[in-house]
Amino acid sequence: MAEPLLQLRGLKKSFGALLATDNVSLTLRPGEIHALIGPNGAGKTTLIHQIAGTLQPDEGELRFAGQDITSLHMADRVQLGLARTFQVSSVLPEFSALRNVMLAVQARQGTSFRFFADVRRDARLTDAAAECLARAGLDGRAAVPAAELSHGERRRLEIAIALATGPRALLLDEPMAGLGPEGSKDLVVLLNALRSEVPMLLVEHDMDAVFALADRISVLVYGRVIATGTADEIRRHPEVRAAYLGDDA
Amino acid sequence: MARETVFNGLMILVLAAIPAAALLFEEPFYLTLATRLAILALAAVGLNVALGLGGLVSFGHAAFFGIGGYVAGILAVHAFNMEPLLPGLPGTKSMPVIWVVSMLLAALIALPMGAISLRTSGVYFIMITLAFAQMIYYFAISWPAYGGEDGLSFYVRNGFPGVNTLQPLPFLLVCYGLLAAALLFFWRLQHSPFGAALQAARQNDVRLAAVGIRPFKIRLTAFALSAAITGVAGALFADLNRFVSPSMLSWHLSGELIVLIILGGVGRLFGPVAGATVYVFLEYGLGGITERWQFFLGLILLGVVLFARGGIIGLFAGRPRHG
CATH class of the missing domain: 3.40.50.300 (P-loop containing nucleotide triphosphate hydrolases)
Incomplete structure (x- = not known):
């Protein structure tokens, strides 16, 4: 075993x-x-x-x-x-779905103490995040603020974020x-x-x-x-x- | 073009128009007004890092403003009297050196202050930052070596290589330069990975921890950066008045900085500039008519808090967009 x-x-x-x-x-x-x-x-x-x-x-x-x-x-x-999802969806309401996932990617990449790089232009960050969103079936909703996602979409976003932590x-x-x-x-x-x-x-x-x-x-x-x-x-x-x-x- | 960009452009025009008006109408006082505006805006840009991006309502930023002021004053007085600060460590009249020392000292004091304050949140955080700032305030009052309650005067403004800072216009341009640098820094920070983590800490710190980033480290770093910027502003303020006193450390100033940010727009790049512009214009415009001009400031603040939560920029450009 x-x-x-x-x-x-x-x-x-x-x-x-x-x-x-x-x-x-x-x-x-x-x-x-x-x-x-x-x-x-x-x-x-x-x-x-x-x-x-x-x-x-x-x-x-x-x-x-x-x-x-x-x-x-x-x-x-x-x-x-060891990643988790929450019983009550816990997302960043002001950030778009994509940026919610990007935060998890940057945590994995260990770049959170970079002060001058622009996250929006970092393809390593955005591509990896977009891929996780797509796997959770949210590729069409990347630009929508998390606060405006439906309940079901937020459940999926939780999973996309968890996947992005590697x-x-x-x-x-x-x-x-x-x-x-x-x-x-x-x-x-x-x-x-x-x-x-x-x-x-x-x-x-x-x-x-x-x-x-x-x-x-x-x-x-x-x-x-x-x-x-x-x-x-x-x-x-x-x-x-x-x-x-x-x-x- | 986004409406916020248009608004920011307008703010830059306003900043440029004041010295132009001063020269045109031969009103040198306008230069002092603009300098005051730029320095207050710079201090508020610092607070905007902690409060706007990080959601850390610090009611103790006067501490850093005052520390910057005392660094400028103390170094200048030692340089003027040719007395070393410590054996082998002379004072200086060089602004760049004073700025660096102000930033480092403000950040150095912000680290333990933040490390303790950040164990709390909400109202407790507000109160504990206030308590720390008041400690430093009373320390300055009871420390006779540098003037105590009466403050500390120095007779000649500190210098910047290649600039005659004794003239109001060059000194204003130095202040504008630092404000521009701070705004550039804030703008980069806002879109950086660190800025993303900091804004995440404000929105939902459990979520931040659940992707593997400790909110405490992010917040503490932001608090120190924020203190450093406000510290530089304090050094410039001391240079503007050629005088530093414990009033720079008082809680009124901490409150003023918060008011500036709320007026202008919390977490918005030009929020502190918009807030400081309104504040300085009211102080000058209404202050000439009535001593009770702050009553009207209060009314405006009330209006903003009740009806325009995004401040002046929110009113003009709507809610912030995070791409």
Whole structure:
């Protein structure tokens, strides 16, 4: 079996008396899509925050590409190749879609402390950004300010930005949130096309999307992972059915 | 041509027209007015880097303005008295040297000040920058060696190679030259990778971190650059008056610089110039009629904040475009 790219070991996080992350251990292997599901309030977003670096775990260890990243700043994790998208789209509203992506490209190229070069005339920057936009299906919307993009387009822009950071793994926090059935289907196609290129840890409520995409699924309930397995194993798992999927799944 | 470009061209014409009018109507006072305008605009260009591009509402930029002023005053007095500043370190009457020292010292003080202030944001950032500036203000008041509360006079304006700075017009042109250099720098910065990161920090700092850039480093660098430009303006202001006093460090001045930028257009290239023009014209025009001219400035500011959030440039040229 391939060495895991991302490894969580015994992660714990509590807010007062609430244990939001209870001894979570997970892995993300090269080439896989690993979905994280669980009912509302199970602690999925808290877990994503700890992996991305917006929250510090109280206990446990995070390893990425063979390196301990537990206490690394969010920006430094991204520099190592651990990119994320947000549950609520987080873009630069005044910048055009293209310039949103260009910022990620310049971060990867390490040119953010250049004071005199003109980003608009830097073909290495604009071309790489345009390519990422095109992959996310936004090539026609490059010049539109992010504030004027539709909700669905902003979800795609998030993915284009994440791709532009040159990721070795993607954390996707409910990428389908707020999309209609059509939008969800399109996004499944997009993520499916990326699977060979970059492994993903996918937090998602949309079960159709999860079962269509995930190689493995972990189920989080009250901060604990109660099961990890393939889609079929999860569908059959009695505890999962009781806690989450209900009897009709 | 974009409307903002047209507006900027008009502003350049206004700046050129004032000295022309001064010569035409033999009103040398207009030259002083234009010099004051250019220096205030230059100081505000500095603040515009932090406030306009970075969204850092510094209420402490008087500190850097005053530091520049005291650098000019102290070096000039030492040069005049032929007393070394420190053993082996003489004073100087050379403007370029004074400018470099002003910029370096302002930036050097901005670094720890920013490093602490940038741990906060919003109202707390405003208050902590104010607190730092007030510390420096009270330090200047209670430091008798350079005049304390009374300030420090020097009798001859500092010099610039090849220019007779004692004459109002050449000195004005020196100030215009520095303002032009600062505007050029701001314009390049605005479109540079650093400028993109800085503007991203203003819009959404979590997004900036999520592409792999630490907002703190970007903001701190911007704060120091901003302080350096405002510092040079302070040195010129001291040279204009041949006098520097703690009032250059007072919070009134920090507030004035913010007002200039809001009047002109926050984050716009010529915003500080437009703001300073309105300010100086009001001060001169209304100040001749009533001592309470700032009441009318307040009314205009109120109007801008309520009805023209983009300032004068926003009114004329609409919202900024980021290609």
